[in-house]
Amino acid sequence: MTPAEFSAIYRQYQTPIAKFLARRVEFGEVEDLCSEVFEIAWTKRSQAAEGFELPWLYRIASFVIANSRRKTAGRSRLFSTLSIADHAPSAESIAIADIALADAWRKLSAAERGILALAAFEGLRVDQIAASLGLTPNAASIRLHRARTKLAELLKD
């Protein structure tokens, strides 16, 4: 596969990936990180499961974001590497539109925010979420349900 052939297949995912990134990082960082996502995708293109290219790209993007955030935080937080990688949109970015939701969002774990974001913002099906997170569909379904239930309960408070 040549880069041009790769581009012919993957170009359609540029906008979803860019928006995925835009929800999670500063807009000014999107283009660089987007390029990085597709660089990695090229090097690992043989691992993409047919029909699940976009969730696979989201998975790569989530690692790229986590790396970026970790590097940013790493200078002041020695053990940031021990945290579960948080690649969900921040509560601050949500607060612009819904302050109460932002408060609840902040109280969720990184994993809960991540799976909810994939469903709500990226609009993924459960099997796509599973592929994106490296889970079985059942595990993804359960985690999504629990995260959604928890968020609903937090919003009641």
Add this chain to the structure above:
Amino acid sequence: MNEKNENLGSADDTTSDAVLARVSATDPAAGFDANALSATLVEEAAARAASTPSRSFANRQTWRFASKLAEAYQARPRFVLGTSVGAVASVAAFAVLGSVALNGGLTGNQSVNPLFSVAENSNSGLAANSTESKLAEDSAIAGGVNDMMLPFVTNHYIASSGLSSDGGSAHIYQIAALADPKAALEKIADELNVQGELRKGQYSTLTSLKDESASLENVPGQSSISMSDKNWWYSAWQGESKDMNCDNEAPASEKDSCMFVPGESTAKPAKADAFAQFIKVMKISGFDFDSKDLGFYREHFGSSVSAEYTINADGQKVNTGLFFSMWFDASGNLVSAGGTLGTVIDKGSFTTISAKDAIARANDEKWSGYWGMGSSRSGGIAYDMKSGAASDGAAGSDGVSSSDSVEAIAGVAVDPMPVATAEPYVEATPEPYGEPTAAPAPGKGDVMPGEVTSVEPQPSPSIQEITIDKVTVVWMQILDSTGNTWIVPGYALWSGENMYAQVPAIQDGLIEF
């Protein structure tokens, strides 16, 4: 507008939920214009990746380049009050080297044969120092140097006067792979009544190509057991077959997998029974646990047992960063488990370098770089070394630089794993893509002095001098070239409230580069 309306087209079921809809309405990307991005971004990225020899290779060259610049920076003519700073620097360097030599003398009859290698030979399959490897490297330089992304800022560390020059000793541990991990996996599968054929994991993103990724599936979608690298996990969400409740109100896509909703908790399994099963299964994976080291957590969805494996080092428990867990549903059925396949070997006590030597080591390209996860020396995690864990030497509190360092250890902001977690499986390596992300792309600038003057144009990164005023001792996990994990003592270097680097504290020669 988010992607559900663009090309996925199947999210209505999930987003119909009021909560998700409310979240969706706050889309942080609403003001983002994706059309403003380059139309050729994907092709350019692929072309760039295709022409770059390897990200780890480029990263290594980056450090070589940065080191040369640092040397040139130190050698630059500077005069303060009529005295050449270069001369002062030479005296300081001698002092450091003298300390290293002293440590070397203290090793006595201790072997300094390499314990393990972090040479980057796994990708090419060539020995790191072989002629073939160097030829390949030279070829890669010619082909990919223009694509290297070099740092604009290089840190140069300076030891404050309060840092200790005393060395000491500490144990080194190897988490070795089992001789036949697949056989162990099959034993676990037998224990958990999973049957099937080993096959390559569908979503494996491992960079290792040792056929380490495999899985067994009993009935697709019902129960499975998998391994990748040295981790394994079991999943058995069986819906109706395990008397779970299907949520009739659940969105259609979730009905496909029989949405689990909490029923009445049966308080099963009993804590003692859960512990017994945990200990039995984890023993097969190569790790012995005592029930008093296990955490237990129960909620209306079920219950879980989890634990971090610890090493007993001279009477002190040392965390390994290896986490094991089991999760049971509300009826007491095991639905998820995971851990590591391997065995911990105490390689004995070895000499450690002093805090001052650690500063010099951080400035050495061979040692510098990020030893944490995602680097070319991937797999590394630094843990706060528990008080007393290295009390037999300088890596312990006595060996730590300034007087406030002991307090600093206690004050380090560690994110501990919860004793009990709602997550049945914690991904240990969130960065499977290896090396740290390169710094911003270079602009045109000065040509690097020294042996790579033929490389141009080059950026002109600035040198940032950082005075290290304290060090803390940590345990570091390092993944060697063969995939084995090592737990070694290390130093974290601090300036004020910021940590700038981590370097292994073990004596020279034990790690082969």
